[in-house]
Each structure stands twice: as structure tokens, then as C-alpha cells.
Amino acid sequence: MRGRARGPTVAADALIEIRDVTKTYGAGETAVHALRGVSLRVDAGEYVAVMGSSGSGKSTLMNILGCLDVPSRGEYRLDGTDVARLTEDQQALVRGRKIGFIFQSFNLIPRTSALANVELPLTYAHLRRSDRRKRARRALELVGLADRADHRPNQLSGGQQQRVAIARALATGPRILLADEPTGNLDAHSTDEVLGMFDQLNAEGRTVVVITHETEVARRARRLIRVSDGRIVADEVTG
Amino acid sequence: MSPRDLFGAALRGLGANKLRSLLTVLGVAIGVGAVIVLVAVGNGSGKAVQDRLEAMGTNLLIVSTTGGGGGFARGQAGPSAQQYSLTMSDASALTDNRLAPDVAAVAPVMTSSGTATNGDTSYTINQVIGTTPEYMPATNTPLGTGRSFTQQDVDTSQRVVLLGQTAATELFGRPTSAVGQTIKLGAVDFAVLGVLASKDSTGFSDPNATAIVPISTLRATQAGYGALNQIVVQAADKDKVDTAQAEVTQLLAARHQVPATQTSPYRITNSAQILQTSQDTAATFTALLATVAAISLIVGGIGVTNIMLVTVTERTREIGIRKALGARRRAILGQFLIEATLLSLLGGAVGVAAALIVSRFQLAGVQPVLVPSSIALAFGVSAAVGLFFGSMPAHRAAGLRPIDALRHE
Numbered sequence: 001m002r003g004r005a006r007g008p009t010v011a012a013d014a015l016i017e018i019r020d021v022t023k024t025y026g027a028g029e030t031a032v033h034a035l036r037g038v039s040l041r042v043d044a045g046e047y048v049a050v051m052g053s054s055g056s057g058k059s060t061l062m063n064i065l066g067c068l069d070v071p072s073r074g075e076y077r078l079d080g081t082d083v084a085r086l087t088e089d090q091q092a093l094v095r096g097r098k099i100g101f102i103f104q105s106f107n108l109i110p111r112t113s114a115l116a117n118v119e120l121p122l123t124y125a126h127l128r129r130s131d132r133r134k135r136a137r138r139a140l141e142l143v144g145l146a147d148r149a150d151h152r153p154n155q156l157s158g159g160q161q162q163r164v165a166i167a168r169a170l171a172t173g174p175r176i177l178l179a180d181e182p183t184g185n186l187d188a189h190s191t192d193e194v195l196g197m198f199d200q201l202n203a204e205g206r207t208v209v210v211i212t213h214e215t216e217v218a219r220r221a222r223r224l225i226r227v228s229d230g231r232i233v234a235d236e237v238t239g
Numbered sequence: 240m241s242p243r244d245l246f247g248a249a250l251r252g253l254g255a256n257k258l259r260s261l262l263t264v265l266g267v268a269i270g271v272g273a274v275i276v277l278v279a280v281g282n283g284s285g286k287a288v289q290d291r292l293e294a295m296g297t298n299l300l301i302v303s304t305t306g307g308g309g310g311f312a313r314g315q316a317g318p319s320a321q322q323y324s325l326t327m328s329d330a331s332a333l334t335d336n337r338l339a340p341d342v343a344a345v346a347p348v349m350t351s352s353g354t355a356t357n358g359d360t361s362y363t364i365n366q367v368i369g370t371t372p373e374y375m376p377a378t379n380t381p382l383g384t385g386r387s388f389t390q391q392d393v394d395t396s397q398r399v400v401l402l403g404q405t406a407a408t409e410l411f412g413r414p415t416s417a418v419g420q421t422i423k424l425g426a427v428d429f430a431v432l433g434v435l436a437s438k439d440s441t442g443f444s445d446p447n448a449t450a451i452v453p454i455s456t457l458r459a460t461q462a463g464y465g466a467l468n469q470i471v472v473q474a475a476d477k478d479k480v481d482t483a484q485a486e487v488t489q490l491l492a493a494r495h496q497v498p499a500t501q502t503s504p505y506r507i508t509n510s511a512q513i514l515q516t517s518q519d520t521a522a523t524f525t526a527l528l529a530t531v532a533a534i535s536l537i538v539g540g541i542g543v544t545n546i547m548l549v550t551v552t553e554r555t556r557e558i559g560i561r562k563a564l565g566a567r568r569r570a571i572l573g574q575f576l577i578e579a580t581l582l583s584l585l586g587g588a589v590g591v592a593a594a595l596i597v598s599r600f601q602l603a604g605v606q607p608v609l610v611p612s613s614i615a616l617a618f619g620v621s622a623a624v625g626l627f628f629g630s631m632p633a634h635r636a637a638g639l640r641p642i643d644a645l646r647h648e
Contacts, residue, residue, distance in 0.1 A: 069642040110557070123244050124565040124566045
């Protein structure tokens with residue numbers, strides 16, 4: 001585990017680096033300023049929780065970090081690449097290779113088996129069929145759902161669905177796990193399971209960024225960033 | 240994403256809403272089926288007319304008078320009608336090799352009608368044709384049984400008759416038993432020499448309800464010695480129909496002293512012209528049917544667009560997920576295009592199958608004759624319809640921004 005080198009110079013191991021990012025929806029009097037100039041740096045191997053109330057801009061931040069949305073102004077370097085310069089398809093490629101998404105509502109493809117869901121990002125990464133199958137099975141084993149490979153999302157419990165989603169996020173071996181309220185739809189037991197998984201993944205060296213409004217979730221992280229009204233109001237090491 | 244993966248995703252998409260997919264397929268199937276069947280019907284009716292006309296003989300000219308001269312001559316119809324009427328000597332002049340070298344055979348025709356009786360059985364024959372032996376080969380009227388009459392029979396006004404199939408059947412029960420028997424035509428006895436082979440109808444009258452007798456006999460016993468109704472002229476060759484027609488026109492004009500300024504009082508019907516006209520009519524008819532069918536194919540295509548738009552809207556979230564997982568524009572585009580094309584190709588296949596079955600039956604009295612190119616065209620168009628009508632929804636899907644698609648409820 002590398003320590004977090006903080007300072008004005010960009011270190012070689014900076015995974016996420018955003019500078020003065022603003023995001024404005026609409027224009028004129030009705031314009032909504034979701035982010036009002038955010039700068040943030042996350043190094044490889046960190047476990048970061050982003051906390052904030054509803055409307056604080058934390059989801060917008062997460063969308064920008066995940067290359068799902070582009071900033072109105074400011075710079076975003078992901079693993080050394082300036083995201084703003086990428087074409088739509090290149091951004092898709094970055095999402096597929098470097099980022100594993102975990103959503104509050106699981107977002108599994110309906111009527112599609114757990115295995116096929118986990119295979120999907122590998123398919124878009126142009127892996128061979130046999131490789132895909134192997135890696136997807138391994139990812140399912142990792143989350144303890146190897147025996148549910150052929151089940152469809154509607155045949156799985158919420159906790160199981162979220163574990164399939166984690167397997168899917170891990171399948172491509174991404175550099176960052178980006179989780180948006182991952183336990184928002186889960187009961188206490190499943191929440192424990194999922195958070196335990198995050199702990200373990202981080203212990204193995206994976207960078208994890210969790211967006212949440214639950215203190216219980218945020219406590220697990222080792223760095224806590226508080227967002228309010230489109231600005232970062234606190235950034236502290238907690239563990 | 241390999242073709243196999245795209246295909247699998249598309250199939251799963253279609254399977255998600257089977258009834259909807261089925262109805263869309265049905266729309267395309269009806270369009271494709273309609274194109275094939277209606278073109279086949281148009282083609283079939285064209286072929287039927289053509290067959291009938293070819294049965295009539297394609298190098299045939301039928302000369303008849305239009306009564307008087309054209310237009311202004313009408314007022315003095317009496318003398319001019321006499322002047323222009325067709326005579327037996329016109330017919331024999333046309334056989335002259337020097338005056339009309341492209342005429343192969345000539346048969347004068349007089350018609351009458353009458354009741355034929357065989358004992359207690361009687362039958363009204365609408366068309367009793369008086370002519371010469373040349374009439375039969377010229378009009379492609381072969382004999383079924385028995386023999387035809389000869390020139391000698393004509394010269395000596397023999398009371399002999401050839402009966403059409405229907406007439407013979409009505410009078411004798413079986414056509415074959417008529418040969419050698421005697422019938423009364425009006426008050427005169429006629430010996431039945433032969434029975435004509437069955438013939439398809441070329442128009443309104445039944446060609447099987449006729450009787451053919453030597454022209455001299457008909458004039459002596461029934462029709463009197465008035466003008467001929469027609470002169471049937473057979474051109475020497477199919478290609479010489481036009482020159483023969485010109486020769487006949489010229490010869491008749493000379494014989495009857497028709498002024499050059501006057502429109503010809505003779506109407507010469509050329510079977511090749513009739514054939515051409517009816518083929519043109521059939522082609523127009525086919526084009527009309529094909530247009531109607533093409534419209535239904537377009538409607539089917541719009542059905543594809545409609546359903547794909549619904550599908551894209553319904554699955555916006557799925558599109559967002561796929562994009563978040565690294566799907567590029569092309570992968571999304573491909574998935575929905577394949578889905579649309581599969582719908583319409585399936586419709587095309589069902590339509591072709593249905594058309595093949597339906598066209599085995601007579602439709603509106605016409606036996607459809609399949610046009611292979613129309614099958615290929617309709618099937619090809621159905622694939623194109625999928626691509627064309629599916630591309631708008633597919634582009635809409637592919638163009639969605641991942642964040643908007645993911646937020647979609």
C-alpha cells in the first residue's frame with residue numbers, strides 16, 4: 001500500500017485527478033450549478049467515501065469520475081489521460097477497461113443470466129468467447145455465486161443481485177471500482193456482505209470510490225470527502 | 240462484439256415481447272406475401288390471355304367491313320355499303336400470289352344461327368359458320384374426331400357439318416358418337432363429318448358451341464347470297480403479318496375503288512396487335528397490383544419502425560447500462576439494427592411461404608403464375624425494410640448519452 005502523496009505536483013501514481021471542475025445544467029436564470037469548482041485527486045489503492053446529502057452534487061461528481069458525463073469546465077485526467085480529448089467511443093473504451101460500476105439499483109440486464117451479465121463488459125472488450133466464460137465464472141466465484149450462474153436477475157435476492165453486479169464490475173479487472181449508493185436498496189445483512197467485499201477488494205489493492213449518504217458505509221472507507229452545494233467541504237483521512 | 244453475440248442479444252430482445260414481435264412480423268409478412276401473390280395474379284392473368292390468343296393463331300388477320308366508309312359517307316350509306324361489301328371474289332383475289340404474295344391462306348366466312356336437332360334432342364347453335372377448308376388451319380381449329388370437309392364438298396355444296404364439342408355433346412351425349420350421324424339444321428339434313436377439338440374461349444362466345452359447314456351450303460340453305468361477314472386471312476409467316484395486312488388493305492381498296500381521301504371501310508384485326516394490346520393491359524394491371532402490394536410492404540416497414548421505437552424507449556436504461564459497461568456506438572447500433580432486420584426477414588420468410596401456398600389456388604378466376612424475381616425482390620426488400628426502417632430507432636438508441644440513458648425510469 002502506497003501512501004498518499006499530496007501536493008501541487010502530479011505524482012506518477014495519481015489515478016484520478018480533477019481540477020476546478022464545474023457542471024452546470026441549463027442556462028440563464030434557470031441554470032443549476034451542480035458542481036461549483038471541485039478539485040480532487042485519488043491515488044491508486046485508496047478507499048474513498050464521498051458523502052453528501054441529496055442534491056449536494058455527489059452523484060454528478062460520480063458521473064463525471066465514471067466518464068458517464070462530461071464537466072462543463074475544468075480538467076479531468078484519468079490514469080494520466082485527458083478525458084475531455086477522448087471521442088465518445090474512446091470514452092466507452094475507458095469505461096469498459098478502467099472503471100467498474102456498481103449502482104444502487106444493481107442495473108443488471110433483465111431476462112439475462114447472471115453469467116451472461118458478468119460476461120457483458122468482457123464482450124464489449126472483444127475477448128474471446130472461451131476467455132470470457134472463464135473470467136466471468138471466476139468473478140462469480142469471487143462473490144460466492146458460482147452456483148447461481150444460470151439464474152436470471154428476477155430469480156435472485158437483492159443482495160445476490162448486487163453481488164452479481166460486483167462480479168460484473170470486477171470481471172474486466174478495472175483500476176477503479178465506482179459505487180453509487182451500493183447498499184441503498186439492501187437489508188442490513190446484505191449491506192454487511194457487500195461492504196465486506198469492498199474491504200477485501202481494497203485490501204487486495206483495488207481502488208474503491210463509494211458515493212453514499214450513510215455514515216455506516218462511509219466509516220468503512222479510509223478517506224472521507226464531504227460534498228455540499230457543489231463544493232468539497234471536507235477531506236480527511238479516517239482509517 | 241462478435242456477430243454471434245449481437246445475434247444472441249437481438250434474439251433475446253425479440254423474445255422479451257413475443258406477441259409484439261409476432262404482430263410486427265405479421266405486418267411485414269402480409270406486405271411481402273401481397274407483393275408476390277399479386278404480381279403472380281397479374282402475371283397469371285396476362286399469361287391466360289396470351290395463351291388464348293395464341294390458340295387463335297398469331298399470324299391471323301380478320302377482315303370485316305365497317306358498314307359504310309368513314310364519317311361523312313354515312314349519309315349515303317345505301318349505295319356505298321353495297322359498294323364496299325366483301326364478296327367471294329374478294330376472297331379468291333386475295334389468294335392471288337402476285338397481288339398478295341404474303342398471304343398464305345384465305346377463308347371467306349359467313350355466319351348464321353339456327354337450331355340443330357337429332358331426333359327429339361335440339362340445341363340452339365349461336366354461330367353456324369359457313370367457310371372453306373382453309374378456315375380450320377388458319378384459325379387454329381383442329382378436329383377432334385372424324386374428318387374435315389374438302390374443297391370438293393364446298394364446290395358441290397355438300398350438306399355436311401363439323402360440330403363443336405359442346406354442340407356434339409348436347410346432341411349426341413358423347414362427342415365421338417356424333418360422327419357419321421345425321422342432324423337437322425333448320426329443315427335440312429346434314430351429315431356430321433367430324434367433331435372439333437375442345438378450344439378455350441377467346442372472348443364472350445363459346446367456341447365449342449359452333450357448327451362449321453361449307454360456305455356454299457350455308458348460302459344455299461340458310462343465309463342467302465348476301466355479303467360475307469368476314470374474310471379470314473393467314474399471313475405466310477408471323478413476321479409478315481404487317482406486310483400481308485398492307486397488301487390486303489391495298490387490294491381491297493383497289494377492287495372496291497375506295498377513294499384515297501377516305502378512311503378505309505375495312506377493319507382488319509391483326510391477332511398480333513390484339514396480343515400486344517392485351518399484354519400491355521396485363522402489364523399495367525400487374526404494375527397496379529404491385530403498387531398496391533408495395534404500399535402494404537411499406538406499411539409493414541413502418542410497423543417495424545414503430546415497434547423498434549417503443550423497444551428503444553423501453554430499454555433506454557438497458558442501453559445506458561451497456562454503455563456504462565463499455566459498449567461503443569456501433570455495438571448498440573448493431574444490436575438494434577439486427578433486431579429490426581431479424582423482424583423483417585422473419586416476416587419476409589413467412590410472407591414468401593404464405594405466398595407459395597396461396598398462389599397454388601385460383602384467385603378471382605386467375606391461376607397465379609409466380610415470378611421468381613418478385614420473390615427475390617420482395618425478400619430482399621424486406622431485409623432492406625428492416626435496415627431502413629430500423630436505422631432511425633437504432634441511431635436514436637446509439638446516440639443516447641450514457642448518463643441520460645441510465646437516469647431514464
